[in-house]
Amino acid sequence: MTWRAVAPLEELTENLPLAVEVDSDGGEEVRVALVQHEGEYFAIHDVCSHGQVPLSEGDVEDCSIECYLHASTFDLRTGRALNLPATQPVPVYPCRVVGSDLEVDVDNPIPADALAS
Numbered sequence: 001m002t003w004r005a006v007a008p009l010e011e012l013t014e015n016l017p018l019a020v021e022v023d024s025d026g027g028e029e030v031r032v033a034l035v036q037h038e039g040e041y042f043a044i045h046d047v048c049s050h051g052q053v054p055l056s057e058g059d060v061e062d063c064s065i066e067c068y069l070h071a072s073t074f075d076l077r078t079g080r081a082l083n084l085p086a087t088q089p090v091p092v093y094p095c096r097v098v099g100s101d102l103e104v105d106v107d108n109p110i111p112a113d114a115l116a117s
């Protein structure tokens, strides 16, 4: 695990995604949308799997984020596409609070079926 501090908690607002870029171990910058929702924090890849637009510009509701372009929604816990037109999941990343910062590990995405019920 390579945890990286990505934002002070004070920069996050409930249900308002915050777009950040996070360095990966491979030297690539990964676009991530940070979301505070109902007392939890989530980190989801900030690119819709359907049309390559930023998910951080969408609305957050019921533990999901909606793509502003064609209204597919993605589960913030698993990255699954919950409705058409998107059919492919979006990576989600582990995140944790350390002190007053949110940390994310972009090198170890959470498997899409990790929270399957």
Ligand code: FES
Binding pocket: 048, 049, 050, 051, 052, 053, 067, 068, 069, 070, 071, 072, 085, 086
């Ligand atoms: S671009 Fe996101 S649903 Fe089409």
